[in-house]
Amino acid sequence: MNKSDLKMISVLERTGGFASAQELHQILRREGDGIGLTTVYRALQSLVDDKIVDLLRRDDGEAIYRLCGDGHHHHLVCKGCGQTVEIEGGAIENWATAKAKEFGFREVAHTAEIFGLCSKC
Amino acid sequence: MNKSDLKMISVLERTGGFASAQELHQILRREGDGIGLTTVYRALQSLVDDKIVDLLRRDDGEAIYRLCGDGHHHHLVCKGCGQTVEIEGGAIENWATAKAKEFGFREVAHTAEIFGLCSKC
DNA sequence: CACGAAAATGGAAATGATTATCATTTCCAA
DNA sequence: TTGGAAATGATAATCATTTCCATTTTCGTG
Secondary structure, X not given: OOHHHHHHHHHHHHHOOOXXXXXXXXXXXXXXXXXXXXXXXXXHHHHHHOOOEEEEEOOOOOEEEEEOOOOXXXXXXXXXXXXXXXXXXXXXXXXXXXXXXXXXOEEEEEEEEEEEEOOOO | XXXXXXXXXXXXXXXXXXXXXXXXXXXXXXXXXOOOHHHHHHHHHHHHHOOOEEEEEOOOOOEEEEEOOOOOOEEEEEOOOOOEEEEOOHHHHHHHHHHHHHOOOEEEEEEEEEEEEOOOO
């Protein structure tokens, strides 16, 4: 956990929703921070490894990052403003486990995200 | 639906699991087909638009395609051999709908995939 | 069959995100 | 202060995907 990591956490806190590496870099630059794009990618990768931020993908495949709370959870993402809500997925966990067992799969992981328009958009 | 579209459907049928555009292109080339990469992308895009194939993303963001049956469904994907199984997601549908309503989201869609190792791998 | 328009095709260049390189700078303990 | 490790960032390399554009194929009509 170095200076850049903390800087990224700070921007992510301020932006709230998901943002791409490029966007986060631009924001920092606008604020006068001379941080390099390389460092942004490095810091984000490091935070993902430490499970401090979540990484998921936009429709076009671009990676987007979000500061996340502890433990396993899923997201409700607004297509309009990018605002996201962390949600519990009790039903999902059971479903994934059951299906995996049904087909004899081991070491399973799963992804589940919901996209839509929030009440403001 | 043109010749290239049919050709892509044919390869996808033979490969079974998910494959990327680049992989599908290589397979066709190996078989002696001189189809261009551009055409592969175009055909896949067209099939996705017509909801004949599913598009999802590998961990690194690369797009992978799979011939899919009718209707809404999810996948159980083997990390080892790429073999996939289409599964029903009754529990997921309800979960997604309920959560969306709970937070006042409209026009919702959702993704849910399970990754693991199949019995052979 | 011949002709021309429209669709399809594919090679090459452009794009854009992400990663690798590498020289320079910052940190920090001894 | 100093030596080395870690961090940094500009630049170049990579790689999937798109865009461009010229050529070829398809196909309906005379």
